[in-house]
Amino acid sequence: MATEKGGKADTAEELAALHERIAYLERRLARRELQQIRQERIDDINRHLLKHVGRELEQALILAEQGSRAKSEFLASMSHEIRSPLNIIFGMGELLAETTLNQRQQSCLNSLLLASRQLHEQLSNVLEFSRLEGAEIVVQPEPFRFDLLLTSLQAMMETLAREKGLHFEVRGPARPLASRLGDLPKVKQILFNLLGNALKYTDQGSITLTVEEVPDEQTAGMLRFVVSDTGIGIPPGQLESIFDHFSRADNALATSRGGAGLGLAICRKLVAALQGELAVRSALGRGSTFTLLLPLPPAAHHRPAVEEPRPMEEAGLLALSSLRLLLAEDVAGNVEVVRQYLAPYDVEIDHVGNGAEAVRRFAERRYDIVLMDIRMPGMDGITATRWINQLGGEGGGPPVPVIAVTAHAFPEQVLSYLQRGFAGVLTKPFTRQDLLKTLNHFLRLSPNVPAPSTTPAAVGRADQVPASLAPLLGQVLDALEGDLEKMAAELRSGSLAALAESCHAGKGLAGLYGLHQYASLLAALEGELAETVEGALPPAERLAPMYDYLRRRRAARAEAVRPGPA
Template identity: 30%
Template sequence: MGLVLTSIAILEEQLKQERAARISAEGALTRFRDVVKTEAEQKKHLSERILAAMMSAPDAMALFDENDLLVAANKAYLSANGDGENRIEIGMSRLDILKKAALTGLIDFNGKTAQDWFDETAPNWRSEDFGESTLQTTDGKWFRITTRKTKFGDSVTYRVDITAEKMRALELEQARKRADIASSAKSAFLANMSHEIRTPMNGVIGMAELLAETDLDEEQSLFANTIRNSGEALLTIINDILDYSKIEAGQMELFPEPFNLEEMVLDCVRLLQSKANDKHLDLLLDYDMFLPTGFVGDVGRIRQVLLNLISNAIKFTQTGFVLIRVVGVTANDTDYKIHIAVEDTGIGIPSAKQAQVFSEFKQVDHSENRKLEGTGLGLAISKKLVEKMGGVMWLDSEQDKGSVFGFKIGLKSQTDEYYRQPTAPKEIYNIMIVDDLEQNRTILKKQLGALNLHAYEYSNVDDAVAAFKNGTPCDMVITDHQMPEQTGEQLAIQIRELGFKGPIFMLSSDLRNLKMSSANAGCFTAILQRPSLRDELYKSLNCVFDASELGGQPMLVESSALCNLENLPVLLAEDNKTNQLVFRQMTKGLNLNLTVCGDGPDTVAQYQKIMPKIVFMDISMPGFDGDEATRQIRDIEKMNNMPPTPIIALTAHAMAGDRDRFISAGMDDYLAKPLKKKLVYEMLERFSPTLAPEQQL
């Protein structure tokens, strides 16, 4: 009995455990079902939220399946065509929707018919090709339509209203056009103002220059020079404003052409030599002995930058010198990095003020500066021009110790330039250099070193004479003209008296005002202008030994000299009476056979009548302008197989790009008004050698 009871108890316990296990399993299943139900409800709720968001979105959204059938869309998309027969419904194909959209009349077809627009647009509306496009409606709205593929093969289309964006772009475009119109109007105004101002300025400056060359007493000379200097200062301001306006408007262009760098730098020096002489400053040029001279670049803009730097150096230097140094480095046979530096012994610039010197309308606040004129634009314009040429401008200065302004630009050398190693006469080897300025002696010593000549340097006449007496070897003497204690003339007299028979060269920066005793002129073999081209010095060294004996007048070596132009037929086309008078007076000393015309038709007629050898052509003339007159003259030359006559444009506009325009019109070069006598002479000198020998009178 006990055994039975025990078995029953065991069975009851097992049943109890099984019941508990079943209850636990049922609980777990219930909880799992609750979790699944909760997740399903959450997913449904999320889907409903996403769908609600999609339906309430202001931008149209639609989902197409892999067959391009509409399976879902929000209200903004479905209501796009209204509620009529063209309404959009789920299940439609993309092309059906496009066709219905075309029939609503809501789309701006840009002049096309609905069918033409549909035929043109439909091929691009396939989901794989559509991508992104814009659409304009007849009520002036713009939409961007974008279609993207999903990883399930469906495609989602978005249509966004971009009307505000388009309006902003349109406003910006209209603002840009207005700015362009204003810029063009400003440029035209500046060009016209340039012409209107330069025309009378030509009379003011030209006549003042001519008046200053006449016999005047001290007071009259002061008045004439004041008029000329004031006119040139005003002209500088005009040029600065024109250039700055062009640069700011983005209309400054570069016109590369072959040019001689050494000659260009020397031209700048010679142009400003008189200003340096007036202040008793030495103006020096140190051109790298191993640097070629022929390069390709915008010589006009490089000259403009260099003239500005040299002019500033002279302006702010009261005593000492201004040195222009030109060096270059190259990585190959044609590409050079040219460094041009202008060093002076002037007032210098404090370090705290150096950052502002290249800013517009800025000058360093210095008591010396306030005495001097200027717009404060020169360095700003120069810096922008250098940067436009791909270069950089720099400054190194210390207050009261001078400044060095420099710039670096890349230039290509002329491939056809041939370098000829200079040689010296066999009769000379030891040369005595006498100059109080160390920089002058250094430059001259380098130039002579290229000829393998040996130089002895002396800073004054007494030391040079003492060395000669002590037997220092000397085959030749090169001396400066003006030195503090004794002059080069006094040196020549003394060593000639000591029995020296070799050549003596004297260097002077102002040959035209050179005052020397005629009785002592025979002491010199040659007188050279300083600075000069290296080749001029080398040629002079070789030329002196062609003379059989010393004595008489020394050889005068200038940079160049006008050939005989007496009776040379020259035609001047100029309608302004004052400008005609200025040109006549400037060329009076040359005794040209000058014919003057006042309009375009008369210019062409006179050309055919007198057949001039050089034409100076005003651009703005009545009848027709200088461009048209030039074209007609060139046509006449072609018809008669005549060589082209040099034609020099005369213009009061002087805007950037003018030279290129004049060359394209058939002219050879141009001069900007107001005319300078020196530049007129240079044009005559430049183009008269191109004439045939029988034409050069």
């Protein structure tokens, strides 16, 4: 009995313990489930939060981009507003220098010209830095003649150094360097800035540019450029900060030279983009040495696609004679500059103050060339040019080049003008030489003056891409290909007038970029179209040479930018 009771008690105890255990486990399970629910909620909230923040960041990015665009537009606008009067200051100063002046007047004029040059330099630097700051720097390597680069640097610096009573010397490498592959405009900009600084901060002694090849197993064609001067030097504590924007060596002598302190900041950005290195050492009061390492490998082709322009004196100017020029410009000072620049030549200038008047005048008279301001009251220069090109096409005569004369100087703006029917662009401020060069170039291209370029000799004329426009070549080829497709469609639909207009516009664009062979092909077709009997269509394969040309040009460009052997 006792055993039975004991057994029952044991069983009751075991049962109670089991109940306890079950309750315990149930509680654990409930806690675990609750925990899982909480954890899932926290994870969901975190994901939701991250999405929200992501959206916020996206909006911030859009706002920043809008701000950046607004900044670019502001810069473009400021650039225009400052360059325009600067053009008058430059022009009038240049004209004034040609008159008889007494010593005091000459001294005042020199100060005036020096200050306007400085202003122009600062403006260009500020704009360039702002552009580089926000945008990714696109490097466009092309083959170029290294010896011509050194020649042009020497030509520029020798004159300026001589004016300050300094000795300037270029020490080339032991063996002459042949064609090199690199982004020539950027290389030049870096070297100009370094040499310009040396010139600015050196009052006596010399400036030397030394170029040498550097054996480098990692990088083919590494070159070292050393710019050394005997100038004021840089305090030791500021050797790094001088590469920061708006920073100059902080000493009284440096401050007295003026400048916004952007040149070296621009250099550093460009050098980084070109995968190079820039270093400086200096002794205060004894001079500075900037050492630039740049990979500029030998080009695969010895004949450069980018021609380094020879110094201006060598270019030679054609005599301008019996020329009729339409000038559309609303600022009287700018009109006066053009008039005075061209005064020694037999050029008849008709001036109008806005686009609408320009169109009306063009419809009334035949002109050899049109200089068109972009921003004018009423009808702007772009609209007026569209009308003028249309009038020119309808008139049946040879097309008249319309040159944009503008203070909108950014490369992409230049390209957009070319795509909108301008034959060329002259950027303010410009010198007399700039103006004469431009007129010569376009009048040579224009069928109005010399013989039309439809002869086999002209077709065979070599392309010569100006170095300053080389970075835009890829985009130009894109534009020309697009135009060619449009021309093919015009040919298929029998729109011969439109086709002739396209030939004309394409010819101007190609000519400006030195693609003379392509310009000749288009000029030949344009000539044929002018003589076509109504209803007679050229065959579809008439555009084949143009397609061939663009294909070859593309292939040559691709080949040229491929790095060659070291």
